[in-house]
Amino acid sequence: MPRSATYQQPEVVHKLCEPCTKRRLERYCKFPNQVPPPYLIPMIDEFCGNCGGTDSISTADLVWVNVHGCGSTGLPVGFAIRFQLRESDREAYLKHWGTPYLRMQACPSCGLPAWVIQFNEDLYLRCAHCRCYRPQLLDEDYFARDRARRARRLLRE
Numbered sequence: 501m502p503r504s505a506t507y508q509q510p511e512v513v514h515k516l517c518e519p520c521t522k523r524r525l526e527r528y529c530k531f532p533n534q535v536p537p538p539y540l541i542p543m544i545d546e547f548c549g550n551c552g553g554t555d556s557i558s559t560a561d562l563v564w565v566n567v568h569g570c571g572s573t574g575l576p577v578g579f580a581i582r583f584q585l586r587e588s589d590r591e592a593y594l595k596h597w598g599t600p601y602l603r604m605q606a607c608p609s610c611g612l613p614a615w616v617i618q619f620n621e622d623l624y625l626r627c628a629h630c631r632c633y634r635p636q637l638l639d640e641d642y643f644a645r646d647r648a649r650r651a652r653r654l655l656r657e
Contacts, residue, residue, distance in 0.1 A: 513558050514543075516557055517551060525540075563581070
């Protein structure tokens with residue numbers, strides 16, 4: 501049974517271009533701890549810098565959805581990022597898997613804006629400029645959880 505994520509509400513809600521976001525997310529169905537999710541470009545002054553569109557969605561509407569293939573054994577084949585879900589479904593997915601695009605912060609490698617992506621209890625930093633995708637270590641609590649996780653893994657072996 502999967503563990504429950506520590507659900508965090510996005511601190512700043514960014515607007516994203518709906519058509520561009522749909523295009524970037526429609527083919528993503530991977531495990532986010534192995535393959536980075538696509539970098540989404542926030543809208544500037546209500547306009548998309550990519551296509552010039554004005555239709556927008558909020559980063560608070562995006563959720564991880566576990567996808568099962570045909571003949572499923574109960575394990576997911578990957579995780580997709582979806583929006584336009586019912587509120588009750590959206591809350592359940594957020595509490596279970598976390599917030600895909602939690603916030604933006606400066607990339608420590610290049611200094612440009614990068615997304616902090618939450619999946620389960622883990623946070624990842626996704627930068628489009630230097631193409632880095634790595635775990636985001638935030639505080640001593642993270643290190644304590646990581647040490648406990650490693651100790652449990654060693655006990656099982």
